[in-house]
Amino acid sequence: MTAPVVVTGLGVAAPNGLGGQDFWNATLAGKSGIGPLTHFDSSRYPAKLAGEINGFTAEDHLPSRLMPQTDRVTRLSLVAADWALADAGVTPADLPEFSMGVSTASSAGGFAFSQQELKNLWSKGSQYVSAYQSFAWFYAVNTGQISIRHGMKGPSGVVVTDQAGGLDAVAQARRQIRKGTSLVVAGAVDALLCSWGWTGLLTSGRLCTAAEPTHAYLPFDDRAAGHVAGEGGALLIMESADSAKTRGAKVYGEIAGYAATFDGAEPGLRRAVELALADAGVTPADVDVVFADAAAEPELDRVEAEAIVEVFGPHGVPVTAPKTMTGRLYAGGAALDLATAFLALAEDTIPPTVHTEPAERYGLDLVVSQPRAARLRTALVLARGHGGFNSAMVVRS
Amino acid sequence: MSRTFTLDDLKRILLEGSGAPDGTGLDGDVLDTDFADIGYDSLALLETASRVEREYGIELDETVVGDATTPRALLDAVSAHLVAQAA
Incomplete structure (x- = not known):
């Protein structure tokens, strides 16, 4: 029998709540984060509603060194990881660096960052493209930046399987913990609500074009006509049950x-x-x-x-x-x-x-x-x- | 008229392109401090070189970024181009 793998910390960034408690309160109250798109002018697009995270100021949470090199999705990921670690009561600097890993999923990488750099390329020329474009767009970038920020050098990676990836990345983390890694930051955040990302999402044919937030995303309803896209996600701190017990951690439950x-x-x-x-x-x-x-x-x-x-x-x-x-x-x-x-x-x-x-x-x-x-x-x-x-x-x- | 490239110019471009460093920082006498110790990695230097090229209308040799490991070395490399440009 393999030892149980447990979750000891949660970091949530959602359209209807920033932080686990804020999100849970909103969710129980039925408070929706879906509304008209504000990140860009959507007037000429068929779908105009989204679940945007508003009120998130990355500069309040992250050093300026990270700003020129990160897309919004990476900033949200870094902050969600910070919150998850704090929730778990873990200080990564106190732990052996090869005993910690990062396993995230990503559906799109850093779209808004890439859009800006492609715009620079086409309108001004290649010398105006940021050197940081080399990785800021990439699916694995959230894993990489979390790993660098917290000195986590154990087994790490990214899974790209659209929505299923959020579970697949956690399953991968469970495998790594069973093989001996003490702690893994696992989960996913996606954020691609820019006009380029929106154009990509529209090609799925699955975005709802309703104008009213209360009529836009109706699963299992006869009126169902596609979904509303949103941004955000969650990161979880995963550990072996033994390690969580040894350090007296609060345990949410088991995968x-x-x-x-x-x-x-x-x-x-x-x-x-x-x-x-x-x-x-x-x-x-x-x-x-x-x-x-x-x-x-x-x-x-x-x-x-x-x-x-x-x-x-x-x-x-x-x-x-x-x-x-x-x-x-x-x-x-x-x-x-x-x-x-x-x-x-x-x-x-x-x-x-x-x-x-x-x-x-x-x-x-x-x-x-x-x-x-x-x-x-x-x-x-x-x-x-x-x-x-x-x-x-x-x-x- | 030849332009000059000073330590203050370099600091400004580093901050604009790569943010405040996460090492010992830009305060004090950093002319001979390694960029890595100040807190800028090779990608930050690539970004900096690219911004210098844009601003000063010069083209730095590809080896400059790898070879110029301190602010003084980078200032010298850029200045050499500016002198050549003026001549």
């Missing part, structure tokens, strides 16, 4: 099971759920709540609802999608769902799905409008990435 599948002739989501439950050594009856991927595309909603109903039975388990308050944050979204699951376990409260009126044909017990009190010990988090990625993770307190 108990995980599986990833790929869509083939049949969608792979159900298989991912079954394999993750088996990996955790639990039965469907043990699962107290499911955090849905919640694509808000009729076909994808049907596939997810079917997978849940086939495993748990009709109305067999409470299901929720608090991401209806943030928009889909891509890799950051799945990591944020994991953090939310741990907060829910700690408070025996299922956060709500807002604005959605679930269609009866899906057979889901969707927790809508208000939080629901429930005895929670085990949660299942689902995430699907564009192109056929499915990941499922079981966490327990």
